[in-house]
Amino acid sequence: MSDLADLSDQLEENLVELLILGKALILGIIEGVTEFLPISSTGHLIIVGDLLNFNDATGKVFEIVIQLGAILAVCWEYRARLAKVGQGVMIREAAALRFVTNLLIAFLPAAVVGLLFIKVIKAYLFQPLPVALAFILGALVIFWVERRPVPVRIMQVDDMRWTDALKVGCAQIFSLIPGTSRAGATIMGAMFFGTSRQAATEFSFFLAIPTMFAATFYDVFKHWQLLHVQDLATFAVGFAAAFVSAFFAVRALLHYIARNSFSAFAWYRIVFGLLLLVYYRAALFQAFN
Numbered sequence: 179m180s181d182l183a184d185l186s187d188q189l190e191e192n193l194v195e196l197l198i199l200g201k202a203l204i205l206g207i208i209e210g211v212t213e214f215l216p217i218s219s220t221g222h223l224i225i226v227g228d229l230l231n232f233n234d235a236t237g238k239v240f241e242i243v244i245q246l247g248a249i250l251a252v253c254w255e256y257r258a259r260l261a262k263v264g265q266g267v268m269i270r271e272a273a274a275l276r277f278v279t280n281l282l283i284a285f286l287p288a289a290v291v292g293l294l295f296i297k298v299i300k301a302y303l304f305q306p307l308p309v310a311l312a313f314i315l316g317a318l319v320i321f322w323v324e325r326r327p328v329p330v331r332i333m334q335v336d337d338m339r340w341t342d343a344l345k346v347g348c349a350q351i352f353s354l355i356p357g358t359s360r361a362g363a364t365i366m367g368a369m370f371f372g373t374s375r376q377a378a379t380e381f382s383f384f385l386a387i388p389t390m391f392a393a394t395f396y397d398v399f400k401h402w403q404l405l406h407v408q409d410l411a412t413f414a415v416g417f418a419a420a421f422v423s424a425f426f427a428v429r430a431l432l433h434y435i436a437r438n439s440f441s442a443f444a445w446y447r448i449v450f451g452l453l454l455l456v457y458y459r460a461a462l463f464q465a466f467n
Contacts, residue, residue, distance in 0.1 A: 195411075201230045202412045206244045206419025211427045213248040213420075214383060216320060216362030216443045217450070221309045224356060225454060239405060242397045243413045247420030249390040252383050254421075255428050260387075273336060277384075283340050284347035284364075284381075285388045291351050292393075304356050306458040312357030313451030320444035323366045332373040335381050345371045346381065350389070357451075360386065365440070375435050383428060 208226055212219040223241055227233040232240070253260060266274025292299075302308070332338055349367020353360035361382050368378035398405075 198232075198412055199415050201232045202240065202416040203419050204230065205232065205240070206247065206416035207423045209241070209244040209416075210248050210251065210420040210423025210425075213245070213424055214252070214361050214386065214428050215431060216316070216359050216365055216440055217447055218309075218313065218316070218357050218359035218362065219245075219248075221313060221357035221359075224304065224309060225306075239397075239401050240409075240413060240416055242394055242401070244416040244420040245390055246394045247417035248424040249386060249394070251421045251424035252386060252428060255425060256383065276340075277336065280338055280340060280343035281384060281388055284343040284350065284385050285392070287344070287347040288350040288354060288389065289392060292354055295354070299354055299356075306454060308355070309357035310451045310454035310458070312355050313447045313454065316358050316362055317444035317447035317451070319366055320362065320440050320447070323370050324439045324441055324444075326370070328370065328372055330372055330374045332368075332377055334374075335377050335384065337377070338373070338381065342368075342371060342373065346373075346385070350385065360389065362443075375439070376432070379431065379435055 205223060205226060208222050209219050212222045224233075227237055227241075263274045263277055265271075267278055303312075332342060346364055346368045349370070350360065350364050352358050352367075353363040364382040364385055365375075365378045368381055369375060373381070
């Protein structure tokens with residue numbers, strides 16, 4: 179009887195571990211797919227993490243790890259370009275220095291505002307209703323920018339001036355609101371100020387590198403005590419899933435926007451936002467009855 183009980187306990191423990199790995203796989207894929215699309219990875223992770231009951235302290239650290247996997251996928255996709263920029267900076271090449279300067283300028287506005295107001299944002303906006311509303315309002319912004327007649331004057335990322343980078347950086351501030359989408363804010367911001375769809379998307383990818391690395395290291399510094407060896411397998415699965423799915427998502431997005439607008443993503447945001455409102459209204463009704 180003792181052996182059967184031990185076997186039963188072992189099977190139950192293995193099942194729990196498999197379920198956790200399954201959750202890690204799902205969340206990693208969601209992070210990778212949504213991080214660079216204008217549909218808000220944070221909003222999706224908040225909702226799906228809640229549905230999977232994976233939103234405890236470990237879940238928050240897990241989100242940091244899979245975010246790193248997603249951004250490393252962009253670094254790998256653009257490794258040749260980044261290596262060339264690095265070499266150019268070493269020899270003080272004008273184009274490389276301008277590229278790096280533009281990224282730094284675009285990075286600073288959201289970084290400063292985030293450091294000043296992140297506690298307030300997390301306290302009041304990381305809630306179902308604000309996230310759902312941000313999804314819907316973000317969709318309306320996409321429709322507006324796509325239909326607004328703006329002459330395109332920036333065809334490539336290298337054509338951007340520091341003033342253009344600053345404007346995109348200011349637009350990125352809106353991405354601090356969960357459900358808005360960092361990619362959506364930067365791409366739409368760049369397009370609003372006269373950047374081509376292709377260049378706006380690529381600059382959003384490049385801007386994600388310092389932005390997400392900074393956010394990741396900041397969160398690791400704050401929550402390093404929550405990192406445990408026993409979670410290594412879970413983190414590894416989520417990291418790998420985020421890396422692979424982000425790699426293909428970036429390529430797919432570039433291929434898609436070469437022939438299409440972002441309007442499809444706006445419709446998705448509206449549907450998803452409305453579903454969130456219905457779901458949480460039902461959840462609240464059930465909780466109080």
